[in-house]
Amino acid sequence: MKAYLEAVERALEQILPAPAPQDPAASVTEAMRYSLLDGGKRIRPALVLAFCQLCGGDWREALPFACAVEMVHTYSLIHDDLPCMDDDELRRGRPTCHRVYGEAMALLAGDGLLTLAFETVLSFPDALRGAEAGKTLARLAGYRGMVGGQCVDLFSEGKEADLDLLKIMDQGKTVALIDAACRMGCIAAGGDEAVLSAAGRYAQGVGMAFQIRDDILDLTGSAEKLGKNTGMDAARDKRNYVTLLGVERAQALVDSYTAQAVEALEAFPGDSGFLRELALSLAGREN
Numbered sequence: 001m002k003a004y005l006e007a008v009e010r011a012l013e014q015i016l017p018a019p020a021p022q023d024p025a026a027s028v029t030e031a032m033r034y035s036l037l038d039g040g041k042r043i044r045p046a047l048v049l050a051f052c053q054l055c056g057g058d059w060r061e062a063l064p065f066a067c068a069v070e071m072v073h074t075y076s077l078i079h080d081d082l083p084c085m086d087d088d089e090l091r092r093g094r095p096t097c098h099r100v101y102g103e104a105m106a107l108l109a110g111d112g113l114l115t116l117a118f119e120t121v122l123s124f125p126d127a128l129r130g131a132e133a134g135k136t137l138a139r140l141a142g143y144r145g146m147v148g149g150q151c152v153d154l155f156s157e158g159k160e161a162d163l164d165l166l167k168i169m170d171q172g173k174t175v176a177l178i179d180a181a182c183r184m185g186c187i188a189a190g191g192d193e194a195v196l197s198a199a200g201r202y203a204q205g206v207g208m209a210f211q212i213r214d215d216i217l218d219l220t221g222s223a224e225k226l227g228k229n230t231g232m233d234a235a236r237d238k239r240n241y242v243t244l245l246g247v248e249r250a251q252a253l254v255d256s257y258t259a260q261a262v263e264a265l266e267a268f269p270g271d272s273g274f275l276r277e278l279a280l281s282l283a284g285r286e287n
Helices: 004-014 026-036 045-052 057-080 097-101 101-123 127-141 145-154 161-189 194-220 241-245 247-267 274-282
Strands: none
Touching: 004 026, 004 045, 004 057, 004 161, 026 057, 026 097, 026 101, 045 161, 045 194, 057 097, 057 101, 057 127, 057 145, 057 161, 057 241, 097 101, 101 127, 127 145, 127 161, 161 194, 161 241, 194 241, 194 247, 194 274, 241 247, 247 274
């Protein structure tokens, strides 16, 4: 994980360097860098690199895909924090982008990261794999994926959401981009359809477990550890897995989805130990 994260940080810095003072795009570049380079768990880019390695590829060659996924994730967080969405003040332990740069510049920073993501994907040396990865990212980040899940989330506030609706929402809001990351790692290594399908099953398990654990931490975690405000779902009268099932049953569901993810790794002939341990660690994370 350390090797992956260090490589991702270096690559992100190279792709989006600090602007010169006279650069007319300096303001938006600074806002983009503020949100992109502020740390975070970097789970999605790590998944890209790990699946590339598991499929027999050189994980360093998959860095453009890993960086692109993180850019899309960061853009989604910037927009999700805006007053027209969740109106959050804290992200990753710091003031949100719009609190520092204003709403208009934060909106543009998110737009800038989204478009830079696809420029980065298409810089992949193998044009066919770059195109396949770009198509995968566009599909899973778009209105039938992450954006669609955010729409369900936005319009479910104050409504009687059940477990079926929550799953539909989370399949888009959280799982879709994790799915993109896992599949793009396989694509970078030239993985076939069977490999992509198994990576998708792993993503489904890890993604759902990650989101339900997030719901648990929103109730039981601390803002200091999480780097964001807690209790936000309750404040917005939003139902989640904890309000519907309770903490104990919600955690049991986390463990069940994690087991599904681990089982999906049996389809790969290589050493999947890292991905197994990552899934297990996320199931019990505190931040």
